[in-house]
Amino acid sequence: MKEYYNFKEIEKECQERWEAEDIYSIPDYSDKPKYYCLEMFPYPSGKLHMGHLRNYSIGDVVARFNTMQGYHVIHPMGWDAFGLPAENAAMKHGAESPYQWTWDNINAMRSQLKQMGFSYDWNREVATCHPGYYKWSQWLFLQLYKNGFAYKGKAAVNWCPSCATVLANEQVKEGCCERCDTPVERRDLEQWFLKITDYAERLLNDLDKLTGWPDKVKTMQENWIGRSEGSEIKFEAETGDEITVFTTRPDTVYGVTYMVLAPEHPLVGKLIQDKPEAEKVRAFVEKIRNLSEMARTSGEAEKEGLVTGAYCTNPVNGEKVPVLVANYVLMEYGTGAVMGVPAHDQRDFEFATKYNLSIREVIRPKSQEGDYELKEAYTGEGVMVNSGPFNGVPNQEGISKVIKYLEDNNLGKGHVNYRLRDWLISRQRYWGAPIPIIYCDHCGTVPVPEEDLPVVLPLDVQLEQVGKNPLNSNEDFIYTTCPVCGARARRETDTMDTFVCSSWYYYRYTSPRDEKNAWDQDKAAYWLPVDQYIGGVEHAILHLLYSRFFTKVFYDMGYLKNDEPFMNLLTQGMVLKDGTKMSKSKGNVVSPEDILDRYGADTARMFILFAAPPERDLEWSDRAVEGCHRFLKRIWRLVTSVEESIENAPSSPQGELTGVNKEIHRINHQTRKKVKDDLSQRFNFNTAVSAVMELVNSLNQFKDLPESDRDHAVLREGVETVLLLLAPFAPHITEELWKYIGYDESIHRQPWPDYDQAAIVEEEVTVVVQINGKVREKMLVPVDTSQEALKEKALELPKIKELTEGKNIAKLIAVPKKLVNIVVK
RNA sequence: GCGGGCGUGGCGGAAAGGCAGACGCGCUAGACUUAGGAUCUAGUGGGAUAUCCCGUGUGGGUUCAAAUCCCACCGCCCGCACCA
Numbered sequence: 001m002k003e004y005y006n007f008k009e010i011e012k013e014c015q016e017r018w019e020a021e022d023i024y025s026i027p028d029y030s031d032k033p034k035y036y037c038l039e040m041f042p043y044p045s046g047k048l049h050m051g052h053l054r055n056y057s058i059g060d061v062v063a064r065f066n067t068m069q070g071y072h073v074i075h076p077m078g079w080d081a082f083g084l085p086a087e088n089a090a091m092k093h094g095a096e097s098p099y100q101w102t103w104d105n106i107n108a109m110r111s112q113l114k115q116m117g118f119s120y121d122w123n124r125e126v127a128t129c130h131p132g133y134y135k136w137s138q139w140l141f142l143q144l145y146k147n148g149f150a151y152k153g154k155a156a157v158n159w160c161p162s163c164a165t166v167l168a169n170e171q172v173k174e175g176c177c178e179r180c181d182t183p184v185e186r187r188d189l190e191q192w193f194l195k196i197t198d199y200a201e202r203l204l205n206d207l208d209k210l211t212g213w214p215d216k217v218k219t220m221q222e223n224w225i226g227r228s229e230g231s232e233i234k235f236e237a238e239t240g241d242e243i244t245v246f247t248t249r250p251d252t253v254y255g256v257t258y259m260v261l262a263p264e265h266p267l268v269g270k271l272i273q274d275k276p277e278a279e280k281v282r283a284f285v286e287k288i289r290n291l292s293e294m295a296r297t298s299g300e301a302e303k304e305g306l307v308t309g310a311y312c313t314n315p316v317n318g319e320k321v322p323v324l325v326a327n328y329v330l331m332e333y334g335t336g337a338v339m340g341v342p343a344h345d346q347r348d349f350e351f352a353t354k355y356n357l358s359i360r361e362v363i364r365p366k367s368q369e370g371d372y373e374l375k376e377a378y379t380g381e382g383v384m385v386n387s388g389p390f391n392g393v394p395n396q397e398g399i400s401k402v403i404k405y406l407e408d409n410n411l412g413k414g415h416v417n418y419r420l421r422d423w424l425i426s427r428q429r430y431w432g433a434p435i436p437i438i439y440c441d442h443c444g445t446v447p448v449p450e451e452d453l454p455v456v457l458p459l460d461v462q463l464e465q466v467g468k469n470p471l472n473s474n475e476d477f478i479y480t481t482c483p484v485c486g487a488r489a490r491r492e493t494d495t496m497d498t499f500v501c502s503s504w505y506y507y508r509y510t511s512p513r514d515e516k517n518a519w520d521q522d523k524a525a526y527w528l529p530v531d532q533y534i535g536g537v538e539h540a541i542l543h544l545l546y547s548r549f550f551t552k553v554f555y556d557m558g559y560l561k562n563d564e565p566f567m568n569l570l571t572q573g574m575v576l577k578d579g580t581k582m583s584k585s586k587g588n589v590v591s592p593e594d595i596l597d598r599y600g601a602d603t604a605r606m607f608i609l610f611a612a613p614p615e616r617d618l619e620w621s622d623r624a625v626e627g628c629h630r631f632l633k634r635i636w637r638l639v640t641s642v643e644e645s646i647e648n649a650p651s652s653p654q655g656e657l658t659g660v661n662k663e664i665h666r667i668n669h670q671t672r673k674k675v676k677d678d679l680s681q682r683f684n685f686n687t688a689v690s691a692v693m694e695l696v697n698s699l700n701q702f703k704d705l706p707e708s709d710r711d712h713a714v715l716r717e718g719v720e721t722v723l724l725l726l727a728p729f730a731p732h733i734t735e736e737l738w739k740y741i742g743y744d745e746s747i748h749r750q751p752w753p754d755y756d757q758a759a760i761v762e763e764e765v766t767v768v769v770q771i772n773g774k775v776r777e778k779m780l781v782p783v784d785t786s787q788e789a790l791k792e793k794a795l796e797l798p799k800i801k802e803l804t805e806g807k808n809i810a811k812l813i814a815v816p817k818k819l820v821n822i823v824v825k
Numbered sequence: 826g827c828g829g830g831c832g833u834g835g836c837g838g839a840a841a842g843g844c845a846g847a848c849g850c851g852c853u854a855g856a857c858u859u860a861g862g863a864u865c866u867a868g869u870g871g872g873a874u875a876u877c878c879c880g881u882g883u884g885g886g887u888u889c890a891a892a893u894c895c896c897a898c899c900g901c902c903c904g905c906a907c908c909a
Contacts, residue, residue, distance in 0.1 A: 224905080247909060337909090778844080821890060
């Protein structure tokens with residue numbers, strides 16, 4: 001009756017059935033062990049792309065597999081819905097508002113996700129642009145503010161002229177805006193920051209707890225945090241001002257022959273007053289400041305410096321050393337001032353050579369006798385020389401001794417420096433969560449009272465041009481009354497970085513409609529941490545670091561019981577076509593819609609999971625997609641063609657099996673084991689699928705045997721195994737065929753078909769016989785043949801006898817169930 | 826420059842020190858078809874050919890045994906990059 005695999009009809013029917021029966025909605029609690037399966041929620045850009053399909057296909061297998069394994073699985077989905085593209089689209093097309101554009105996209109993409117058959121609990125859906133959500137983004141900001149983790153400060157910040165907003169350090173890639181690739185400029189602006197640097201040490205140390213994260217991601221975070229141990233040392237300028245430097249090599253402080261300041265260093269102006277060099281220095285500083293961030297920080301940029309005419313005093317030996325400004329000293333790292341020790345730092349050495357600055361050796365290699373000429377900086381270990389009271393001290397010891405000396409004499413102190421900067425969260429854009437702050441002429445900066453949240457983002461705005469935030473001209477929005485004194489006051493018009501909103505969404509999923517809390521503490525404590533997080537590696541630093549920071553802050557405030565959000569992380573590879581990333585400009589985009597239309601969701605999912613292991617890049621191949629579709633058709637034919645024969649058979653064979661029946665039964669259970677191992681121990685979806693393919697191939701041969709030779713129950717068990725093992729991968733076709741072989745209840749409510757240990761044991765195995773490591777013969781032996789017996793048997797084989805005739809057997813190795821290796825000379 | 830990863834048939838990939846190339850794509854031949862780009866069967870790393878030889882980027886090493894472990898080099902990809 002079911003002649004062909006009509007995927008369109010089947011998928012539609014299944015999806016309607018699941019929705020009607022609400023089979024994917026998950027109660028808040030259960031007696032079963034919990035499992036939180038999370039995929040990075042998408043930005044609603046319009047339609048799903050292949051990257052989404054891959055991310056969510058992987059997640060769906062993980063969720064469905066664990067459900068079948070008996071876990072109480074939460075598998076939610078939502079929308080990272082604030083952000084620039086909505087505004088840009090509104091300006092481009094004129095008609096639609098960001099609000100309308102975003103919600104249209106959400107509706108379109110939600111329906112695509114449903115078409116893919118993903119097992120989300122849609123009752124838990126969240127959208128960060130919904131007032132019911134961003135109210136709590138604002139509330140969290142207020143908690144940060146009240147606890148001193150949010151502050152407004154003036155700093156040289158990254159400005160993207162194209163996006164017309166500032167960016168966090170994490171959002172700048174190679175000097176360019178990570179979103180639009182425009183070179184970033186520096187601007188001195190007053191902005192809102194979150195004090196992520198307070199957590200630098202814990203964010204670094206707790207990476208050790210994340211045993212389920214790829215080393216790659218942990219290394220990237222480690223490098224980003226960039227911890228350096230050393231000391232701060234105070235030099236005194238002629239003006240009496242202190243110039244503090246950070247150095248990792250306090251043991252070389254006696255080797256300082258000059259001081260370099262960043263062009264932006266606040267003391268530069270004061271130091272050059274009255275100096276003849278003043279004019280030249282000002283011009284130099286101006287030149288550097290006008291350079292783009294990219295030109296300036298490029299490694300190839302020539303190191304340029306200029307003598308200021310000023311001097312400062314080395315606190316340990318009282319020497320006066322010249323102060324320079326140079327382009328290679330960065331105001332944003334350390335203190336913006338560097339002590340020059342050319343003898344022991346290669347960059348200083350090159351700089352000193354170029355500008356004829358003196359070089360003084362203060363660390364001497366142990367093997368070196370007497371003075372010698374340095375041809376390059378010596379950065380290795382040695383003994384301190386020319387270092388006053390420290391002469392003769394090994395330099396490793398010298399580090400702590402010098403620090404102690406500095407501290408005792410109030411000249412400096414031990415210090416740990418981080419590369420990590422505070423997180424800049426202000427955005428001069430409209431489509432984001434308003435920062436809940438009011439400025440009052442009398443009371444200053446006043447947080448919006450919690451009971452007044454949310455600060456609603458007005459929807460009746462005109463977006464005219466980039467760089468013009470309509471909130472700035474919206475009087476209804478701007479003007480309010482001061483919550484403290486009641487006077488007329490102004491609202492902050494900057495909105496929050498969207499990464500703020502995405503740093504806590506996985507908590508909201510546990511109580512998505514809670515009107516009293518950002519999240520219900522009991523529910524969050526029950527579900528969190530996330531057991532498996534899946535997403536692209538592009539968030540290795542950004543989203544994953546911010547989320548860890550949020551978790552730690554709110555853990556410390558007592559709102560959470562977990563201090564890390566994600567226990568296991570899987571970073572999936574990109575989807576490529578013709579060897580490169582799919583992109584409109586390259587014209588190599590494969591649209592999910594076409595694939596769904598031509599082959600259906602099950603085929604798309606099968607291909608994505610079969611074509612490559614998840615963490616590797618996946619090369620899209622239309623032919624291979626076709627191959628997966630054929631595989632599903634083969635399953636369809638297998639099941640529909642044996643329907644009559646298995647109709648009344650039990651689900652597992654009864655009594656003793658022999659011959660081919662026993663063999664198929666064994667293969668069947670071996671496949672169950674293989675797929676379970678592939679899915680639970682590592683995410684080898686591709687080999688799991690190929691194992692099922694092999695089982696299908698075996699069953700296809702088996703079913704063609706004369707009915708008298710084969711056991712119906714063995715066949716039925718085989719068919720059921722195929723369907724159950726594939727249910728997480730291809731949920732529709734398996735559901736339909738499950739019904740077809742006589743079951744009423746959904747296949748997605750069935751437990752995982754566990755393997756029978758007794759069934760997978762093979763009685764005989766092929767053992768390879770090697771001579772000097774080369775395969776010369778094979779033999780079929782009972783599986784439990786001992787090492788000794790294997791050796792004897794191997795040597796008795798005629799071919800082996802012949803080949804070893806008259807030769808001296810130097811060594812004989814036998815590995816049960818594998819091989820015998822005969823080493824002859 | 827530093828850090829990480831990856832190099833296996835025509836292609837995607839498999840092999841968790843023990844038969845290299847599972848599974849799939851493609852290709853070749855055949856069958857069934859009005860026809861097929863549907864379906865089924867057989868074959869498919871290279872070279873000689875009924876038994877071998879050679880083969881996992883290159884060169885060395887460890888081991889009875891290496892795609893797998895170690896060292897050096899080459900190539901590609903990713904991250905960070907004047908970090909004091």
